[in-house]
Amino acid sequence: MRIALVGNQNSGKSTLFNTMTGDNQKIGNWPGVTIDRKEGTVKGTNHTIVDLPGIYSLSPYTSEEEISRNFVFEERPDLIINIVDATSIERSLYLTTQLLELDCKVILALNMSDLLEKKSLVIDEEKLSSLLHTSVVKISALKGSGIDELIKLIDEGRILDNPHKKIYQEDLEEAIEDIAKGLEMVHSRFVSVKLLENDVKFASLQSKDIEAKRHQLEQKYNSDIEEIIANQRYEYVVEVKKQCVVKKEYKETITDKLDKVFLNKWAALPIFVVIMFAIYFLAVGVVGSATVDFVDGLVGKFSDFMSEWLASVNASPWAVSLVVDGIIAGVGAVLNFVPQLIILFICICLLETTGYMSRIAFFLDRLFKKFGLSGKSLIPFIVGSGCAVPGIMSTRTIEDEDEKRMTIMLAPFIPCSAKLPIIALFAGFFFDRYNGLVSASLYFLAVVTILISALIMKKFFFKGDSSAFISELPEYKLPNLKYLLRDVWDKTFSFIKRAGTIILLCSVIIWFTLSFSWKFQYGVDVEDSILASIGKCLSWIFYPMLGELSWGATVSAIQGLVAKEQVVSSMAVIAGLADDVTEGALIFSQTGIFGFFNPASAYAFMVFNLFSAPCFGAIGAMRRELGTTKKTLIAVAFQTGVAWILGCIVFGIGSLIMLL
Amino acid sequence: MTLTDGIILAIVVLIIGLIIYFRFFKNRKNPCAGCEYCKKCQKKDCHKK
Structure with missing residues (x-):
């Protein structure tokens, strides 16, 4: 069956x-x-x-x-x-x-x-x-x-037959039955109703007789046929409810009490801000400080062990370097952030399953509307905080084409889980005690950027009205532990799988292009490597936001197109080969290749990587939902342009603050 | 190049070959394969409209 x-x-x-x-x-x-x-x-x-x-x-x-x-x-x-x-x-x-x-x-x-x-x-x-x-x-x-x-x-097949109960008033029922008699097909009653409603899907079955019946009913009820049918349906539903549902004396539920707080006109937004700050403070700050050093130490010990073992079995220096400086350093740099991601996934899942996210969508609908979006756009943004691909796919729930396109272009601005390693690495090193605050500030910067971008798009490109957001607020529920664990496990496993596949592949490519020159000589100085020469040609692009011509940062940022975690992985491999360091924190060693970073350029670099074109997977999803390559390229150029401008502004302001 | 180097190289090439095959060839029509959101999706063209 x-x-x-x-x-x-x-x-x-x-x-x-x-x-x-x-x-x-x-x-x-x-x-x-x-x-x-x-x-x-x-x-x-x-x-x-x-x-x-x-x-x-x-x-x-x-x-x-x-x-x-x-x-x-x-x-x-x-x-x-x-x-x-x-x-x-x-x-x-x-x-x-x-x-x-x-x-x-x-x-x-x-x-x-x-x-x-x-x-x-x-x-x-x-x-x-x-x-x-x-x-x-x-x-x-x-x-x-x-x-x-x-x-x-x-x-046991004890299901009652469906006799098509009459639910409309007599004249409407007669019209439906008349039409149904002339239809020799399944679902004839349903199709008759749709034919009366003039549903385009059944346009080929329309006839003058049906049109006359529709006209007659519309004249009688002095209303549109769809409205007549909908009204009579509702009348029937209300009657059924009246006979079957008894409402006892109403007691205020926990949901009502919580909504008085979470949907309070003045308190809702501050509560949301506090919750998001708390999540990032917990994930990046508290857990970050406690776990990164621990995992980093484990990766370092494994790296040392492999280095010694490979040397003991007569492996050549290049083979040791490939495994230790390429694969272990690249993949290990990303795996360092797994504990932080688990905390982030748990928090987001809790917000989703308890019903709080629906409140936020409901509350922000009015604010979003002012900027040309609606609460419906918020769903892709929430989903996008896990991964931009499903975020972009969930724009299918938006009926209005313009609003859908705007949401597709803006959803990748929300920091997805792959961007967390970038945030955690830079915020953890350069902002020490304030790392949670800095991490959360990027989330809110993303929201502000989305709203301003939407306003600009609405003003110049998409001039229609925003669609209405109709959604029922669900009951608050205690999260089901089984689902919570499954959800967190699925997301964490997906992240680890990416580290073991695409990040590993990229790490090997990075190692190869860093270890060899254009003449394919091994062991050259990294400054003379293939990757360095490519990076040097493009490093001017990042000069306005870094204050330095850095080929290392340039090639790392470009690799964010493959996967955002790869930015961190690439920096770890480059620092490992250039500066002979293996631990994450030493990526920014004062004398090393990334030693030029200061809090201003670090924040600007984070901003660029967060807002620039998403990974290829997300670009592919954008292409499918937008429908054409041209629109996708415009979206990618728009995102990268916004990221570059924001990065430069942040660096300028940050440098000024540092001077003061 | 020692025997150990050969073994290491062969393993790395095999792993990379498998990653490229599964990432860019086997699932090329479904780039969202493996995504936690729709990993159990059985509709082959789920990513299409």
Whole structure:
């Protein structure tokens, strides 16, 4: 049996999918986590289950809604599990009424039933089942309650048939039935409604008779046909709710109490600022100081051991150098930051799963709107704090093309996890006690840069109105430890995998181009190496932000295009070969190749690397979402231009401050 | 070049060859492969609109 999971955004579809299949799809307590369909097998059965992106109706306005509608309509699943947020049934049942118009059996899964009591709600599921003529099961996808009953219901085939209950007023029902009679196809009732609504997808089936019926109804109700149908649907939904849901005396919930603080007009923004500062202070400051030296020491010991061992088995100096100065130094420099990243991932995951991120999107919507963006743009920015690729992909939830393009161009400005090693290395060395503060300041600089860039783009290039941001605020939830650990593990493993693959590859290339001259002579002075000569040709570009013609910093920054962590890795390999140092902190040794860095140039270099064109993976994602190479090149040039200008400004201001 | 050098070189070349193959050839149509966000995605063209 092929089962489709359909429901509103943030109704718990992916959580139910994970519980039913034992899988570990990404979940989050905010809307729009799933942007494509995912397939799995229900545990202990042969049933295939498909998790679809969240939708509010079967009228496709966004690409995820289209994915869900196309699947349900064209691929004809045997069963639809309509997952409904039991705590806000009125909103969810609108989609249910549309699903019940399809020629497909539907089970209504009332999710989050465990929260009903807290919200002083009682749902009569038998009454609901008899009114909708569909099977109803109360579940809690997060706690796993009711899932066995749901699977048993499917397995035993005890699902009620879908008789297409009449929900509209008589004249509208008559028109729908008349049209349906003339359609010899599946989902004829659903298609009839869509034909009356003049849905473009079914334009080929339109006729003068349908047009006349539409005109007649519009005249009678003195309203647009879509509005008439939507209104009658809502009237039906309200009636169903009235008969099935009893609201006891309302007690203020924890969510209400917390929202009074977190969504307070005056307190919301300062709280957000404090939380972000705390996260970076914890990740880069406290944990950074405690762990980097420790991991660095381990890498150093391993490096010494390998150096001695290879020499003892008659390896030539070049082979020892390749393994120690190239691979271990390059990969080790990036692995130093794993403990800090774990803390950052835990904090971001906590903000996502507790529901706080949704509040921030809601609160910042008004501010973003003033700058030509909306709260919808905030979702890609939040996702982008992990990795820019999914951040860019999640712009698919934005209907407005201009706003989507702006968000795609601006999302890579948010510091992703790959940029953390750059921040941690420079902030840790040059700003000592204030490293947490400096790290967080870069996050806020990114937000300010995004807002100013959006304002400029809106003024000169994208002149339309911002789209409306409609999102329901989810309940605050305690994070599920299992999901938290899985999420953090997935992200950490992904980072380690990059260090072991692309960073390793780049480290070998860097070692080779640093150890050989153009005549392929080994052991030349690094100043005469292939890499140094390339860097020297381009070092003028970075002079205004470094105050020095540094080929080492130039080639390291350019390698950020491959992967942002590579900037740190490259600096470690260059310092290792040029200055004969192996430990991260010694990269900036006073007499070394990077000894010219001071707090002003360090901050400027961080700013450039944070805001310049993202890695190739993210550029590829931008190309796919923007649609053309030309637009992608414009975006890359824009990002790099902004980064260069900001870097120069920061260096100028920083140098002035240092002079004072 | 000693035998040890040859072995080291062969291992490094093999590792780099595998990285290049998996990174740039096998998954060239799906650059988001391995991303934690959609690593279990089974739709081959998930990155396309």
